Amino acid sequence: DARVTQTPRHKVTEMGQEVTMRCQPILGHNTVFWYRQTMMQGLELLAYFRNRAPLDDSGMPKDRFSAEMPDATLATLKIQPSEPRDSAVYFCASGPRLAENTGELFFGEGSRLTVL
Amino acid sequence: DQQVKQNSPSLSVQEGRISILNCDYTNSMFDYFLWYKKYPAEGPTFLISISSIKDKNEDGRFTVFLNKSAKHLSLHIVPSQPGDSAVYFCAAKYDAGNNRKLIWGLGTSLAVNP
Numbered sequence: 001d002a003r004v005t006q007t008p009r010h011k012v013t014e015m016g017q018e019v020t021m022r023c024q025p026i027l028g029h030n031t032v033f034w035y036r037q038t039m040m041q042g043l044e045l046l047a048y049f050r051n052r053a054p055l056d057d058s059g060m061p062k063d064r065f066s067a068e069m070p071d072a073t074l075a076t077l078k079i080q081p082s083e084p085r086d087s088a089v090y091f092c093a094s095g096p097r098l099a100e101n102t103g104e105l106f107f108g109e110g111s112r113l114t115v116l
Numbered sequence: 117d118q119q120v121k122q123n124s125p126s127l128s129v130q131e132g133r134i135s136i137l138n139c140d141y142t143n144s145m146f147d148y149f150l151w152y153k154k155y156p157a158e159g160p161t162f163l164i165s166i167s168s169i170k171d172k173n174e175d176g177r178f179t180v181f182l183n184k185s186a187k188h189l190s191l192h193i194v195p196s197q198p199g200d201s202a203v204y205f206c207a208a209k210y211d212a213g214n215n216r217k218l219i220w221g222l223g224t225s226l227a228v229n230p
């Protein structure tokens with residue numbers, strides 16, 4: 001059963017610490033997305049990759065956030081330094097090529113981040 | 117400015133009855149509309165979609181209706197079951213050059229009571 005895998009599922013850290021979240025997209029999917037879910041903003045797009053190349057990171061605070069795909073099986077989202085306002089659930093999603101036309105994505109279970 | 121709006125944060129219906137979830141949008145460039153379902157502590161899962169060139173799409177108990185003139189879509193669940201209790205997100209896609217943009221509503225929490 002193919003699925004998007006995210007680690008860690010939960011992370012509690014102190015302000016100023018570095019946080020790295022990892023995602024393994026579904027094999028064969030060529031698009032990968034990082035979303036942040038908050039109560040007030042809903043699902044916000046942070047980064048979007050196609051064939052490992054970043055296409056859109058306009059929603060990501062560039063001063064502290066970075067997203068990469070070192071290879072086709074791994075996407076990372078890093079926050080350095082973390083702040084309490086970064087507390088949220090971070091979702092990774094992947095999609096096959098056709099999904100770029102239809103918007104159908106497969107989501108991981110999310111990484112819940114709490115920054116104290 | 118929210119381009120995709122789900123004005124009802126929550127909805128409660130009786131098992132066996134119809135659930136109707138609504139979504140309004142403002143951008144005429146959206147070419148696909150989707151509904152995702154989310155259970156607590158899980159990621160959203162795709163439920164059903166509709167192309168902007170259609171006005172209805174049906175999949176089992178789920179039907180999505182699109183009214184382009186009103187910039188409104190709705191998801192009908194008939195009959196509703198307790199397992200349908202979840203948060204439902206409306207999303208809309210448009211092409212921005214080489215990028216595909218997916219814009220999300222804030223969600224509607226559906227409770228189906230036995």
